[in-house]
Amino acid sequence: MTWFKREDHAIINDAEKTVRTEGLWTKCGACGQPIFKADLTANLQVCPKCGYHFRFDARSRIDNLLEPGYELVDLGLLSTDPLKFTDLKPYKRRLEEARKKTGLNDAIINATGLLGPHPVVLSVMEYAFIGGSMGAVVGETIARAIDRSLATRHPLIIVAASGGARMMEGIASLMQLAKISSGLARLDDAKVPYISVMTDPTTGGVTASFAMLGDLNIAEPGALIGFAGPRVIEQTIRQKLPEGFQRSEFLLAHGFLDAIVLRKDMKSYLAQSLTWMTDQPTP
Numbered sequence: 324m325t326w327f328k329r330e331d332h333a334i335i336n337d338a339e340k341t342v343r344t345e346g347l348w349t350k351c352g353a354c355g356q357p358i359f360k361a362d363l364t365a366n367l368q369v370c371p372k373c374g375y376h377f378r379f380d381a382r383s384r385i386d387n388l389l390e391p392g393y394e395l396v397d398l399g400l401l402s403t404d405p406l407k408f409t410d411l412k413p414y415k416r417r418l419e420e421a422r423k424k425t426g427l428n429d430a431i432i433n434a435t436g437l438l439g440p441h442p443v444v445l446s447v448m449e450y451a452f453i454g455g456s457m458g459a460v461v462g463e464t465i466a467r468a469i470d471r472s473l474a475t476r477h478p479l480i481i482v483a484a485s486g487g488a489r490m491m492e493g494i495a496s497l498m499q500l501a502k503i504s505s506g507l508a509r510l511d512d513a514k515v516p517y518i519s520v521m522t523d524p525t526t527g528g529v530t531a532s533f534a535m536l537g538d539l540n541i542a543e544p545g546a547l548i549g550f551a552g553p554r555v556i557e558q559t560i561r562q563k564l565p566e567g568f569q570r571s572e573f574l575l576a577h578g579f580l581d582a583i584v585l586r587k588d589m590k591s592y593l594a595q596s597l598t599w600m601t602d603q604p605t606p
Contacts, residue, residue, distance in 0.1 A: 351375050353545075367586045376543050376586055378523060380425075381432045381449040384482060388590050389445060393436025397467045400460045401428050406493050414491040421452045429460040430485070433468050438480070439594030441601065444472045447482040450524075456489035457529055462499025465533065469506035478516040478597055483534045487527015500532040507536050516600040518593060521548050521571070521580075539596055541582045542571035543589075548579075 348357050353375035363370070367387060368377040385393065408414040422428060430452035434445045446468040448455045465481065472479040488496040510517055519537030521530075524547040531550055534540075542548060549569035557564055567573045574580045584592045 352377070369586055374544065374585075376523065376545055378450055378484065379586065380451065381427070381447040381482075381484075384447050385432065385434050385445060387586075388438055388480075388593070389434060389436040389443075390438070393434050393445075395432060395434050396471070397433040397464050398428060400463055402458050402460045402492070404491075405495060406491070408491040408493075410491075417453055417491070425449055425452045427452055429458070429464070430455045431461045431464045433464055433471075435471065435477070438590065438597065441594060441597040442475070442477045443597070444468050444475070444477050444479050445482070446480070448484045448529075450484040450486075453489065455483075455485035455529075456487060456491075456496075457485055457499055458489035458492045458496050459499065461489070462496075462502050465499075465503050466506050469503070469510055472510055472515050472517075473513055476513070476515055478518065478601065479510060480518045480520065480593065481533055481537075482520040482522060483525040483529050484522045485525060485527065485529040487529055497528065500528050503533045504536060507533060511538075516597065518596060520589070520593075521546055523547050526550065526552065535579070538600065539581050540579070541584050541592070542574070542580050543586055544571060544583055546571040548574055 347360055349360055349363060350356070351358055351370040351373060353370065354373035356370070356372045358370060358372070363377065368379045368383070369375070370377070402418055404414045404418070406414075427449055430449050432447050432449065434447070436443070436445070438445070446465055448461070468479060468481070471477070488499065490496060507517060517537050518539045518541070519534050521534055521540070521542040523543065523545060525534050526547065526549055530548060534548075547569055548571055553564050553568055565573070571580060571583050575583050582592070
């Protein structure tokens with residue numbers, strides 16, 4: 324019975340044999356399928372199974388749209404706490420946590436560079452910074468992007484991703500709507516093209532100002548776009564909203580958007596649009 328003899332008497336607990344896969348997978352918010360994060364990154368944060376567009380951080384979006392060698396500008400602005408505001412936590416602490424989490428000073432990045440053959444001024448919002456909310460710094464950063472476009476006559480592109488005005492700054496945040504809108508009016512008078520790109524979500528004061536003022540208003544598939552949220556509207560009018568209400572497809576069907584563009588096609592679509600808008604021949 325030598326086959327029954329056991330040389331190693333150690334007890335092995337198979338339950339402790341685990342493979343560390345935490346953080347390597349994520350779940351699609353639309354089809355519910357598990358996705359390997361490396362595949363999601365390679366596909367520009369778009370589900371390879373159903374095409375659902377995950378949120379895309381500002382730096383990655385700039386890398387995706389502009390040619391190598393672009394320049395980040397207007398990065399030194401910092402929000403203050405004029406109202407000494409506190410809700411669940413002090414506003415100052417929210418700012419510190421957001422800066423640590425994103426590595427940004429606020430919810431927006433300005434860049435100048437080439438989009439295809441076109442020199443552009445690009446302003447991209449970062450939703451991970453306090454919900455992409457628009458305070459005084461976001462307003463001033465966009466105002467500076469407008470001034471750069473006016474000075475250089477390079478087209479302006481703003482990529483919105485925001486929950487609206489930053490109410491922790493009170494009236495100062497609401498003043499940004501008028502400030503940016505008046506700047507875009509000057510851009511329009513100067514005949515400098517402005518393209519608005521709306522991503523998920525684009526809501527509140529951002530929608531009520533610059534997001535809907537583009538010479539060309541486009542959006543990614545499935546993006547939530549509106550002023551008040553669907554739940555607030557339903558509670559106000561006491562009616563059930565239509566299926567897909569405030570999603571980009573609904574807005575396109577009702578004339579609020581000019582086009583819906585897949586993320587992988589966004590750069591080529593913008594380049595072609597700028598060719599039409601600037602009378603520049605296609606290279």
